[in-house]
Amino acid sequence: MEDPKVIFQDNGLLVLNKPAGWVVNDAKTAHGNPIIQSWVGKNFNFPLSGDVEMRGGIVHRLDKDTSGILLVGKTREVFENLQGQFRERTVKKSYFALVHGKVKNDLGTISEPLGRLPWNRERFGVLPSGKPSETYYEIMGIYEDPNGDLCTLLKVTPKTGRTHQIRVHLKHIGHPIVSDSFYAGRKTSRKDKVWCSRLFLHSGEIEFIHPAEGKIIKLSCPLPEDLRQCLDRLITIKIAPLR
Numbered sequence: 001m002e003d004p005k006v007i008f009q010d011n012g013l014l015v016l017n018k019p020a021g022w023v024v025n026d027a028k029t030a031h032g033n034p035i036i037q038s039w040v041g042k043n044f045n046f047p048l049s050g051d052v053e054m055r056g057g058i059v060h061r062l063d064k065d066t067s068g069i070l071l072v073g074k075t076r077e078v079f080e081n082l083q084g085q086f087r088e089r090t091v092k093k094s095y096f097a098l099v100h101g102k103v104k105n106d107l108g109t110i111s112e113p114l115g116r117l118p119w120n121r122e123r124f125g126v127l128p129s130g131k132p133s134e135t136y137y138e139i140m141g142i143y144e145d146p147n148g149d150l151c152t153l154l155k156v157t158p159k160t161g162r163t164h165q166i167r168v169h170l171k172h173i174g175h176p177i178v179s180d181s182f183y184a185g186r187k188t189s190r191k192d193k194v195w196c197s198r199l200f201l202h203s204g205e206i207e208f209i210h211p212a213e214g215k216i217i218k219l220s221c222p223l224p225e226d227l228r229q230c231l232d233r234l235i236t237i238k239i240a241p242l243r
Helices: 036-043 076-087 165-172 186-192 225-232
Strands: 005-009 013-018 067-073 092-100 107-111 114-117 120-126 134-144 150-158 201-209 216-220 235-239
Touching (some): 005 216, 092 225, 107 165, 114 165, 120 165, 134 165
Parallel strands (some): 067 201
Antiparallel strands (some): 005 013, 013 067, 092 150, 107 134, 134 150, 134 235, 201 216
């Protein structure tokens, strides 16, 4: 399994490209998977790199099977500043997701409350008692998969940051993510994994205010090779014009 890669680094900030298959924080639920927090502690020597209480400076999380951009604060000041930006929802994160079916509207917003399912505490769903959650999306392309079914590549920007938010919201509108064994259903994900071995969800863009310099930082991280190869296996029906 490939190691994380450094996208950006200065005295107070480290930005990583997390590969799929890595767990972000050290926990009992890691089940033997490689852990970003441990990797940071072994490979870097900054004030928070070995701080267990502050999670090695890791500011936010990505699901194990999601790849892409991860912010790490090297100092307490940077860590707390970035956490505050996430709480205030001023950080803009965009993901790329390949979903089942042809999404009708070029642009859309999903506003549905999310919570942990009472009958399965490992999964989340749309619940009246859940926390307010909002996800924006735009179509990047329409494709035909190797099974002859249509699928849509979306750029997805969550306004809130609930656990599994993108995966649950897209399933809720009838377009689960390709190879999502949790939310697409066993039969569907089993068919998907013949041509796409893992969840097609990648954190590809982020925008935030640099805690020390006060300027807007925009970073991007292209689709990893495994997801690019999945797209290469598809027949292109339509590519959306760039906005």
